[in-house]
Amino acid sequence: MSWLNKIVLAYIIVFLNSLCFAEESYYLTLRNDKVNLRQGPSFDYPVKIVYEKKFLPILVLDKSDNWRKILDHENNSGWIHWSQLSKKKAAFNILDNSIIFQRPSIYSKPLAMLEIGRLCLVKKCKNNWCKIRTGNFSGWIEKQNLKGRL
Numbered sequence: 001m002s003w004l005n006k007i008v009l010a011y012i013i014v015f016l017n018s019l020c021f022a023e024e025s026y027y028l029t030l031r032n033d034k035v036n037l038r039q040g041p042s043f044d045y046p047v048k049i050v051y052e053k054k055f056l057p058i059l060v061l062d063k064s065d066n067w068r069k070i071l072d073h074e075n076n077s078g079w080i081h082w083s084q085l086s087k088k089k090a091a092f093n094i095l096d097n098s099i100i101f102q103r104p105s106i107y108s109k110p111l112a113m114l115e116i117g118r119l120c121l122v123k124k125c126k127n128n129w130c131k132i133r134t135g136n137f138s139g140w141i142e143k144q145n146l147k148g149r150l
Contacts, residue, residue: 025060025061026059026060027058027060027148027149027150028060028085028086029054029057029058029088029149030053030056030085030086031084031085031088032054033052033054035050036050036051037049037050037051037070037080038079039078040079041064041065041079042079048078049076051072053119057090057091057092057148058070058072060085061077066081067079073117089122089123089148089149090120090121090148091119091147091150092117092120092146092147092148093115093117093118093141093145094146095144097113097115098114098145100134101141102139102140103140104126104127104129114134120133120134122148123138125150128142129143130146132146
């Protein structure tokens with residue numbers, strides 16, 4: 001076997017191992033109105049940020065025992081104890097002036113317009129639409145307008 005074949009084989013093995021062992025990131029939400037983001041995966045590490053928004057969607061990047069390394073919507077990263085995280089579905093509106101409709105169709109009655117960054121609780125998603133609740137409004141929004149746990 002030539003040295004070039006050995007290098008190609010080594011790259012293939014490394015690539016396949018990364019596919020097998022790499023965990024994909026995923027969204028969760030905050031379980032409580034007050035959640036501490038710490039600098040490391042232990043209660044011994046100092047608190048970086050105190051979140052005060054229940055159901056805030058966060059991206060889980062890594063884990064260490066009962067701790068999850070997260071990234072928030074403002075690109076802050078740190079560690080949160082798993083007991084402070086929830087699988088409830090919530091997302092941010094990522095497009096300005098998104099419309100909530102009465103039914104999952106652009107031809108149904110418009111109910112409200114959402115500003116960019118609005119937090120929405122997601123009830124269910126069907127095809128390209130999600131049924132959401134935000135403030136006093138409940139209705140359907142196009143899935144492409146949302147970012148978070150769907």
